[in-house]
Amino acid sequence: MASSQAAFPSIFSGSSRVSVDSPAFIGILPSGSWLYTTATIVLSLLILEQSVYRYKKRHLPGDKWTIPIIGKFADSMKPTMEGYMKQWDSGALSAISVFNIFIVMASANEFSRKILNSPTYAEPCLVHSAKQVMLAENWVFLSGKEHVEYRRGLNLLFTRKALGLYLSIQDVITRTHFAKWLAEAAKDPSAKPVMMTMRNLNMDTSLRVFCGNHIPEHAAKEISEKYWQITTALELVNFPLALPGTKVYNAIQARKVAMKWLEFAARKSKESVAAGNPPECMLEEWVTILSDPAYKGRREFSDFEMAMVVFSFLFASQDAMSSGLIYGFQHLADHPEVLAKVREEQERVRGGDYEKPVTLEMMDEMLYLRAMVKETLRVKPPVTMVPYKVKKAFPISEDYTVPSGSMVIPSFYNSLHDPGVFPEPEKFLPERWLDPDSSANTNPRNYLVFGSGPHKCIGIEYAIMNTALVLGDAAVLLNWEHELTPLSDKVQIIATLFPQDGCKLKFSSRRHA
Numbered sequence: 001m002a003s004s005q006a007a008f009p010s011i012f013s014g015s016s017r018v019s020v021d022s023p024a025f026i027g028i029l030p031s032g033s034w035l036y037t038t039a040t041i042v043l044s045l046l047i048l049e050q051s052v053y054r055y056k057k058r059h060l061p062g063d064k065w066t067i068p069i070i071g072k073f074a075d076s077m078k079p080t081m082e083g084y085m086k087q088w089d090s091g092a093l094s095a096i097s098v099f100n101i102f103i104v105m106a107s108a109n110e111f112s113r114k115i116l117n118s119p120t121y122a123e124p125c126l127v128h129s130a131k132q133v134m135l136a137e138n139w140v141f142l143s144g145k146e147h148v149e150y151r152r153g154l155n156l157l158f159t160r161k162a163l164g165l166y167l168s169i170q171d172v173i174t175r176t177h178f179a180k181w182l183a184e185a186a187k188d189p190s191a192k193p194v195m196m197t198m199r200n201l202n203m204d205t206s207l208r209v210f211c212g213n214h215i216p217e218h219a220a221k222e223i224s225e226k227y228w229q230i231t232t233a234l235e236l237v238n239f240p241l242a243l244p245g246t247k248v249y250n251a252i253q254a255r256k257v258a259m260k261w262l263e264f265a266a267r268k269s270k271e272s273v274a275a276g277n278p279p280e281c282m283l284e285e286w287v288t289i290l291s292d293p294a295y296k297g298r299r300e301f302s303d304f305e306m307a308m309v310v311f312s313f314l315f316a317s318q319d320a321m322s323s324g325l326i327y328g329f330q331h332l333a334d335h336p337e338v339l340a341k342v343r344e345e346q347e348r349v350r351g352g353d354y355e356k357p358v359t360l361e362m363m364d365e366m367l368y369l370r371a372m373v374k375e376t377l378r379v380k381p382p383v384t385m386v387p388y389k390v391k392k393a394f395p396i397s398e399d400y401t402v403p404s405g406s407m408v409i410p411s412f413y414n415s416l417h418d419p420g421v422f423p424e425p426e427k428f429l430p431e432r433w434l435d436p437d438s439s440a441n442t443n444p445r446n447y448l449v450f451g452s453g454p455h456k457c458i459g460i461e462y463a464i465m466n467t468a469l470v471l472g473d474a475a476v477l478l479n480w481e482h483e484l485t486p487l488s489d490k491v492q493i494i495a496t497l498f499p500q501d502g503c504k505l506k507f508s509s510r511r512h513a
């Protein structure tokens with residue numbers, strides 16, 4: 001039997017290429033004009049494409065027909081919250097197709113959690129460009145036992161002892177940036193979008209926490225500026241070839257710059273620890289742990305391997321942390337009653353001394369601030385979904401099995417805005433986290449801000465601590481006014497969520513008597 005195979009372009013991670021067999025009758029068409037034959041083949045393929053889509057979709061909500069070849073490509077180029085919400089609200093599971101990749105969107109908590117906790121059936125595949133940008137050999141692409149073991153070693157970088165070390169660095173960097181913001185505001189006091197302001201603060205903090213002073217000032221600036229190229233390449237769909245001028249090509253160049261300096265920092269960290277110095281950053285903490293003869297997980301990590309780990313942390317955190325910070329400032333400005341309570345707590349815990357470095361013990365006492373951070377991340381979760389790839393037919397519900405090779409995308413938004421768990425879900429109410437018996441606290445499974453299962457965010461405590469520290473420092477050291485625009489409450493999606501107007505703030509010093 002004659003059979004020809006047509007492979008449509010793969011848009012995600014290279015490994016989910018969908019192949020469809022053309023029907024055998026194409027090979028035995030009666031002789032006719034070339035045009036007639038071509039038209040028949042094309043028509044057959046288009047009919048087949050629709051049949052495959054409908055066969056996979058079965059009873060799931062979603063378009064009855066998919067747009068030939070490209071499917072919902074246009075929508076995925078310019079994603080909007082409204083578009084996603086429409087999709088999520090169409091059903092607990094719903095179907096779409098983009099470039100013949102069959103995608104199942106999960107909006108219900110039960111299904112989102114099931115995907116994240118079923119490593120036998122599904123594994124993260126991130127966006128199409130992730131492997132090109134992060135390098136395919138990066139640990140985050142490991143799966144199963146190998147992933148669990150590698151990650152166990154990295155958990156040591158987020159112990160309470162390590163977090164204490166990072167906190168002091170974060171405090172210093174935050175105050176330095178505030179001083180710069182105030183100096184700029186003194187020159188021009190008008191409100192300005194803080195998108196880049198927050199991204200720069202966050203990148204500077206990350207680089208100093210991860211690499212200490214092993215990265216010179218000019219290199220930190222270069223990495224921070226170039227990192228935007230990486231963010232803009234994180235679209236669900238990219239041009240498949242990383243040709244010069246494409247977003248992915250630019251992102252790869254940016255990664256090369258960052259990796260060069262991260263490798264340098266790894267080498268310097270090894271030298272510093274070998275010279276007997278106590279750890280002053282994450283890389284040095286890691287080298288110190290590895291050189292302890294009592295440490296059971298000892299193994300060699302090359303400079304390059306360490307740099308890749310640090311790069312994975314930058315990659316996973318830069319956009320999410322910046323989004324969290326921007327919405328933190330915006331929520332506090334728009335809810336003066338909450339800001340007043342944050343200030344009252346800060347003043348109490350700091351005992352009126354605003355120069356005193358913040359310690360972990362002080363952070364432990366800032367319960368209202370922590371509740372506020374949890375709430376801002378709930379109302380505007382920086383990461384609303386994570387694409388996973390189905391490794392083998394996945395019986396996700398009693399009446400539906402996701403076909404192997406498809407993509408499943410657990411969404412977090414509906415879980416975080418479930419009115420049964422978070423009454424008045426759109427409202428910013430930190431108080432809902434203060435009562436241990438509240439439905440928010442008794443349903444921790446709904447709090448999917450950081451995912452769930454084996455790939456759950458490794459930096460949760462670090463992320464909450466840094467967001468809290470920046471907002472706590474800001475509450476006592478700064479005043480800020482939010483210039484509301486018609487776009488302030490509208491969301492734009494650039495890898496993570498941001499206010500469409502970039503959040504226009506006007507900073508001034510909060511002088512203490």
Ligand code: HEM
Nearest residue numbers: 313316317320321324383450451452455456457458459463
């Ligand atoms: C507000 C800030 C952050 C948010 C909202 C966030 C959210 C997430 C989410 C949703 C995932 C995927 C979880 C899953 O698939 O179940 C993830 C994974 C990850 N995050 Fe975060 N994250 C944040 C900050 C950070 C920070 C600060 C770091 C590191 C310092 C970090 C490192 C990682 C890594 C390495 C992974 C992949 C883990 C794995 O595959 O084992 N994240 N994060």
